[in-house]
Amino acid sequence: MHRTTIKVVEDALDANTTLAKANRSDFDRSGVTVVNLMSAPGAGKTTLLTKVLGDMKGVRVGVLEGDVQGSLDADRLAHLHLPVVQIQTDNGFGGECHLDANMVRSALPDLPLDDIDLLIIENVGNLVCPAEFKVGEDIRIMVSSVTEGEDKPAKYPLMFRACEMVIVNKIDLLPYLDYDLDKFNYYLDGVHPEVPRMFVSAKTGEGMEELRDYLVGLATRTAAPATT
Amino acid sequence: MHRTTIKVVEDALDANTTLAKANRSDFDRSGVTVVNLMSAPGAGKTTLLTKVLGDMKGVRVGVLEGDVQGSLDADRLAHLHLPVVQIQTDNGFGGECHLDANMVRSALPDLPLDDIDLLIIENVGNLVCPAEFKVGEDIRIMVSSVTEGEDKPAKYPLMFRACEMVIVNKIDLLPYLDYDLDKFNYYLDGVHPEVPRMFVSAKTGEGMEELRDYLVGLATRTAAPATT
Numbered sequence: 001m002h003r004t005t006i007k008v009v010e011d012a013l014d015a016n017t018t019l020a021k022a023n024r025s026d027f028d029r030s031g032v033t034v035v036n037l038m039s040a041p042g043a044g045k046t047t048l049l050t051k052v053l054g055d056m057k058g059v060r061v062g063v064l065e066g067d068v069q070g071s072l073d074a075d076r077l078a079h080l081h082l083p084v085v086q087i088q089t090d091n092g093f094g095g096e097c098h099l100d101a102n103m104v105r106s107a108l109p110d111l112p113l114d115d116i117d118l119l120i121i122e123n124v125g126n127l128v129c130p131a132e133f134k135v136g137e138d139i140r141i142m143v144s145s146v147t148e149g150e151d152k153p154a155k156y157p158l159m160f161r162a163c164e165m166v167i168v169n170k171i172d173l174l175p176y177l178d179y180d181l182d183k184f185n186y187y188l189d190g191v192h193p194e195v196p197r198m199f200v201s202a203k204t205g206e207g208m209e210e211l212r213d214y215l216v217g218l219a220t221r222t223a224a225p226a227t228t
Numbered sequence: 229m230h231r232t233t234i235k236v237v238e239d240a241l242d243a244n245t246t247l248a249k250a251n252r253s254d255f256d257r258s259g260v261t262v263v264n265l266m267s268a269p270g271a272g273k274t275t276l277l278t279k280v281l282g283d284m285k286g287v288r289v290g291v292l293e294g295d296v297q298g299s300l301d302a303d304r305l306a307h308l309h310l311p312v313v314q315i316q317t318d319n320g321f322g323g324e325c326h327l328d329a330n331m332v333r334s335a336l337p338d339l340p341l342d343d344i345d346l347l348i349i350e351n352v353g354n355l356v357c358p359a360e361f362k363v364g365e366d367i368r369i370m371v372s373s374v375t376e377g378e379d380k381p382a383k384y385p386l387m388f389r390a391c392e393m394v395i396v397n398k399i400d401l402l403p404y405l406d407y408d409l410d411k412f413n414y415y416l417d418g419v420h421p422e423v424p425r426m427f428v429s430a431k432t433g434e435g436m437e438e439l440r441d442y443l444v445g446l447a448t449r450t451a452a453p454a455t456t
Binding site for chain 2: 149203
């Protein structure tokens, strides 16, 4: 009589995790550092990219744009002469509100992975679901605009927890808003204490040098990835 | 020999539609007009409500707040002394990014439907999925902040299509933004021509009287509901 061993392979049940790991292997093989860039709609992700990707100090960058529909964001990056691939999530009624590992995987053949050092995946603007779907990235960066109000970490805690860097954008508008930076930091510390944060303005250029250095550091591994 | 008739009951397969209709019946029975208020995170839905619900010219209002977590929005409405019920969608990993008819239904016992004329359901901040889930409402109002950029109707078309009114908020910030109102109207006309739109600022009060009159009109049925 022999015993039956039942092995529960939990991860195998989760197709997204399996596919994220497959993406991860491909990225590792090509030596590509991958950033998953997330935010609410209109927080300024694409504008930030147009400001910093023009001169990345020798780091070769590719961009994967996720949108429900259209290619407006990819078009805005066209002048940078980088490899940019657009994924449209609108494959059904209304479209998906996030990128998942399979969508990213479907775009990999169109990306010259061996010729880039850093891949930036601009996720669909949404403060809930993108945080639930890993796509094979090294680092998740969360962009939060001051125009959204300081309470967002408390209202969308997973999103602010599931990231290694928080970029607070549009600080040029602070004089015109009732926005309390201390309160934002308090709420953010409540869900993700000690996560690094940068306060920037793509419009005035404030903090752009710091952001560029951070991204360059990620790609050249001279800067340690932020804590998970 | 008799023939078998197969009747395909399409709607019955869609639990959300069935439950939305059940909600609708309850609202009708109590004579309540229901508004589904949708926007991206931080567009200012709650602030708009705090500005207009204080004096609704005799219309009795209730509010149903949808959030992933917490009760910040409900707390902000507390001083208005209205019936406010908070739904938290965080019943799983990360939480749901929208309200559905079942969540709204679960809140109905806590709402004094017979004692209100207008129920405002403030949806989770998200520009994709809320548009896909009817909850039994009469009218869907979409709030778009100018700080999000003028391209949002083109990027999130279903959301701007699945509404009967678009409120463009935070227009007090226009002098400090590179925001082209004509372009916004152009994009909006592209996905939803002739949808009525209001340009307002909860901060300065501009357009608040108009918005209040619109909501009062919906509840008293003196104003025809906007086109669907």
